[in-house]
Amino acid sequence: MLQQTTVPHALPYFEKFMALWPTVRDLAAAPDERVMAEWAGLGYYSRARNLLKCARVVVSEHGGVFPADEVALLMLPSFGPYTAAAVMSFAFGKAANVVDGNIERIMSRLYAVKTPMPAAKPVLRELAGRWVRDDRARDWPQALMDLASAVCRPKSPLCMLCPLREACAGFAEGNPDIYPLKTARAPKPVRYGVAFLIVSEDSFIVERRPDKGLLGGMLGLPHLDWRDEVWSEDEIVTPLSPSPDASHHPLPQGEGRWVSVGTYDHVFTHFALKQQVWQLELSAQEVSAFLRQHNQYQLLPWADKKALPTVFGKALRLV
DNA sequence: CAACCGTGGAT
């Protein structure tokens, strides 16, 4: 959960997961949809799919016990260099080269590394490796990470409080905050979409998204493709009324009952989305008929709206 | 190796 996610954001999810599935065996036995629903809002949903895969591999191939071996850990889904080293250190108390963003930042400043990220990563890993020690194998990486978080901060580092100040080449240079150096990144493109909120009584229509790619395995609202140009009203109205394209965007024929309810913004890692929302209220009978024709859709009670990723939860807030 | 993959808080 902590991979690229802040502790305050992850903490309530961690508590809930541990209450629902206290052991790796419990998690391995959980239904996929339930795990994905509990992960909703945390982002990077491949982590949830891989976490579940991992639990099942640990049960089927390791007797339900995580191996205390870094190479074996690395073979598990969702385990990369950081997580394998972190588990070796924090869980098993064995010395390991734990290198996260915090420790990368400390090393880049301590040695004033001129190579920009991400090319500097192997360099920073090697530098961090020089500090690995066998005693207090749990405390040492934790201490470095906490030092980075509290003192050697990304912005406005508190160098006057830092125990490494006299050894720090970045401090000696006068501007340790410029490290780690990074290359300019391309601006985020803006894309445009149209989502459809089809409501009946206490529920609305959702679909299970494909297992791979963006929001893979999550529930979502039916929507038109996210593309580089704005959707015109003509283009939107077409799939809402009888047309040859109706099979591609199978939506209920609203007969003028579709209502535009507004637009919202959402920012993903590599693009920003401006999404229109259209709403249609159907009778229970209409919904039943529609769902019979199109089995890719299902009804989700309003009470379960938290199972949606945020990008679609925002559409509900709009209403 | 670069691109992909969410979200929300801080500044």
Added chain:
DNA sequence: TATCCAAGGTT
């Protein structure tokens, strides 16, 4: 509003 960034991994 714009930018940065967080206990990275997978493809």
